[in-house]
Amino acid sequence: MTAITAGTRQHALTSMSDGRGLDILVVGGGVTGAGIALDAATRGLRVGVVDAQDWGAGTSSRSSKLVHGGLRYLQMLDFKLVTEALGERGRLIDRLAPHLVRAVPFLYPLDHWYERPYVGAGIALYDALATIGTRNRAVPRHRHVSAKKLHKIFPDIKEGVCRGAIRYYDGQVDDARLVIDLIRTATSFGALAASRTEVAEFCRDDTGRVVGARVTDLESGTEHRISAQVVISATGVWTEETQDRAGTHQGLRVLASKGIHIVVPGARINGESGIILQTEKSVLFIIPWSRYWVIGTTDTGYHGDLTHPVATAADIDYVLEHANAILARPLGREDVIGTWAGLRPLLQPETKGDGAASTKVSREHTVTEVLPGLVSIAGGKLTTYRVMAEDAVDFALGPERAKQLPSGTDETPLVGAAGYHVYARQAPLIRQSYGWSEATVAHLLHRYGSALPELLAQVDARPDLGQPVTGAEAYLRIEIVYGVTHEGALHLEDIMTLRTRLTYEVADQGLSALEEIADLVAGELGWDDQRRAIEIAAYRARCAAEAAAAAAPTDEAAELVRGRAGDVLADLPDAVVSTLS
Known part of the structure; x- marks a missing residue:
C-alpha cells in the first residue's frame, strides 16, 4: 500500500x-x-x-529541477564529489526514478575559439566520471557544435554572441x-x-x-x-x-541563500536544448520544461521569512537581463507567467x-x-x-x-519506477482506450510512471475524471483527486503548488480552474461550503501577495507584502472567515 x-x-x-x-x-x-x-x-x-x-x-520543491554532477566542481578538481553526484544521477535515471528523472541536453556556449579544447576536455571528463559504478550509460555523450549547427539547434540564440558550443546532457527532475x-x-x-x-x-x-x-x-x-x-x-x-x-x-550553522526562477511560455523561445551560462553571481540555466521554459537562478544572501520567500522585481530583472544577453528575441516582464523562490541551506564551516x-x-x-x-x-x-x-x-x-x-x-525503486518502461511501451493502447492525446499520456507517465493503473482504475469507475480540468487543460480531473486519495494533499494550495505546478506554469496561477479543482478536493475531503470558501480565499490571497511581491524592489518590501497573506493554517482561518461573514 x-x-x-x-x-x-x-x-x-x-x-x-x-x-x-x-x-x-x-x-x-x-x-x-x-x-x-x-x-x-x-x-x-x-x-x-x-x-x-x-x-x-x-x-x-523550489530547485532548478536538475539532477547533475556540478560542472563547477571540476574546476575545483573535486573529482570525488562530481563522481558521487553523477553516480546518483545515473541511479535515478536508470532504476530508482526513471519516470521522474530524465536526460536533458544543454549547450555550453563558447565565447572564444581557444575555449573549445579545455572546455571540451572538461566535459569529456564529466562524461567519463558518469560511467563509474553505473550499469548503463544514463545520458548520451557530449558533442562539439559549430556556430552554424548551434543556430539550428537553438535558432533564438543571438547572432555573434558565441563561436559554437558543446552539447552535453544532465538530468531533469520533477522535484516536488x-x-x-x-x-x-x-x-x-x-x-x-x-x-x-x-x-x-x-x-x-x-x-x-x-x-x-x-x-x-x-x-x-x-x-x-x-x-x-x-x-x-x-x-x-x-x-x-x-x-x-x-x-x-x-550544532550546525546554516545560512540561507535565495535562488529564483522565472517561467516563460514554450513558444516564446525557439530552441531544442537548454543553455548554461556563467554570470558574475551565479550559474544561469535556460531549461526546456514541458510546455514552457524555466530560467534561473540567482544567489543572494537572505535573512527574511524562511517559509515564504518570493521573487522580487530586482530578482526578475536580473534573470531577464542575463538571459537576454544571449537571446535574439529579448524577453520582457510581460513574458513572465510565473516565478518561484527557494532558499539554499549553505552550511557554514564551523559549528555553533x-x-x-x-x-x-x-x-x-x-x-x-x-x-x-x-x-x-x-x-x-x-x-x-x-x-x-x-x-x-x-x-x-x-x-x-x-x-x-x-x-x-x-x-530500491521509488513508487512508479518498477515497470515504468513497460507502461511507456503501452502508451498507444492507453491513448486508444481513453481517447487521450499523445501529450496527455506522456504527461501522465512522467508524473506517475507504473502507478498509472491506480489512476486508470479510478477513471474506469468514474469516467468524468478522465476529462481535462477546465482552465488547466494540461491536467486531468483524476490528477486532482489522486492528489488527495494517494498523495496526501490536505489543502487546496497543496494541489495548486505541489501536486500540480499551476501556481507558476500558467499566467493566472490556475485561478480560472480554481472553482472546479476546489469542488473535486472538497468532495474527497468532505469540506462544507464554508471550508471550501476559506480554502479558495486562502489561495487567492497567496496569489495576490506573490504577484505584489514580484513588483517590490527589495526582499524586505516583498516580505512585507507576502506576509499580509499569512498562512493557510496559522493565519487564514480567522482572517478569512471574518472577510466572508
Whole structure:
C-alpha cells in the first residue's frame, strides 16, 4: 500500500505516540528527510517523519529541477564529489526514478575559439566520471557544435554572441513529485508519516539525552508525545531554529541563500536544448520544461521569512537581463507567467557554540550529534539526497549496527519506477482506450510512471475524471483527486503548488480552474461550503501577495507584502472567515 491520505496521516500520529517508541524520528519532510525515512524503513527500523508544512514545501520543491554532477566542481578538481553526484544521477535515471528523472541536453556556449579544447576536455571528463559504478550509460555523450549547427539547434540564440558550443546532457527532475514518491515509498515499507505536524519541543531524560519530541498537529491543534531512540533533524534552512528548540547553542550553522526562477511560455523561445551560462553571481540555466521554459537562478544572501520567500522585481530583472544577453528575441516582464523562490541551506564551516559531540563532514553536507540522541544533517543538494540519507542513518546507528543493517536504497525503486518502461511501451493502447492525446499520456507517465493503473482504475469507475480540468487543460480531473486519495494533499494550495505546478506554469496561477479543482478536493475531503470558501480565499490571497511581491524592489518590501497573506493554517482561518461573514 503506497497511498498516503488524511486517514493514514492520522493513523501515523496515533501510532507514533502510542508509547512503543520509534527507532528514529525524522524532523523535516524535504528530500533529505524523506530520503532518511526511506533509508531507515528499508533497514527494518521503526521510523516516523514529520514536517510542519506539506511534503517538500520548502527548498526541495523550489530547485532548478536538475539532477547533475556540478560542472563547477571540476574546476575545483573535486573529482570525488562530481563522481558521487553523477553516480546518483545515473541511479535515478536508470532504476530508482526513471519516470521522474530524465536526460536533458544543454549547450555550453563558447565565447572564444581557444575555449573549445579545455572546455571540451572538461566535459569529456564529466562524461567519463558518469560511467563509474553505473550499469548503463544514463545520458548520451557530449558533442562539439559549430556556430552554424548551434543556430539550428537553438535558432533564438543571438547572432555573434558565441563561436559554437558543446552539447552535453544532465538530468531533469520533477522535484516536488520526487519528495512525495519518497514519502510514499517509505510508508510502503512501514514508515509513519505526518505532514503539517510541528515540533514544539524536544523531550530529554534525566541525563539530558533527547528521547523524542512533543509535536503539534497543526490541522487539529492536538499535541502528541513521540518517543524515539534517536531524533534526526533534516530541516535545511530551519536547522538552527530546530536545534534551538532542543535548548542548546551547539550544532550546525546554516545560512540561507535565495535562488529564483522565472517561467516563460514554450513558444516564446525557439530552441531544442537548454543553455548554461556563467554570470558574475551565479550559474544561469535556460531549461526546456514541458510546455514552457524555466530560467534561473540567482544567489543572494537572505535573512527574511524562511517559509515564504518570493521573487522580487530586482530578482526578475536580473534573470531577464542575463538571459537576454544571449537571446535574439529579448524577453520582457510581460513574458513572465510565473516565478518561484527557494532558499539554499549553505552550511557554514564551523559549528555553533564550542562544537558538537561528534561530526562527519563531506564537501557538500555534514552530519553531527548536536546532543546525545539528537543528530543534525545539513548542506548537500537534491542530487545526492540518497547519500546524505544513508550517511545520516549510519551515523545515528553507529558503526557496528550500521554494518549489521546496511542501506539498500541504491537498489530500491521509488513508487512508479518498477515497470515504468513497460507502461511507456503501452502508451498507444492507453491513448486508444481513453481517447487521450499523445501529450496527455506522456504527461501522465512522467508524473506517475507504473502507478498509472491506480489512476486508470479510478477513471474506469468514474469516467468524468478522465476529462481535462477546465482552465488547466494540461491536467486531468483524476490528477486532482489522486492528489488527495494517494498523495496526501490536505489543502487546496497543496494541489495548486505541489501536486500540480499551476501556481507558476500558467499566467493566472490556475485561478480560472480554481472553482472546479476546489469542488473535486472538497468532495474527497468532505469540506462544507464554508471550508471550501476559506480554502479558495486562502489561495487567492497567496496569489495576490506573490504577484505584489514580484513588483517590490527589495526582499524586505516583498516580505512585507507576502506576509499580509499569512498562512493557510496559522493565519487564514480567522482572517478569512471574518472577510466572508
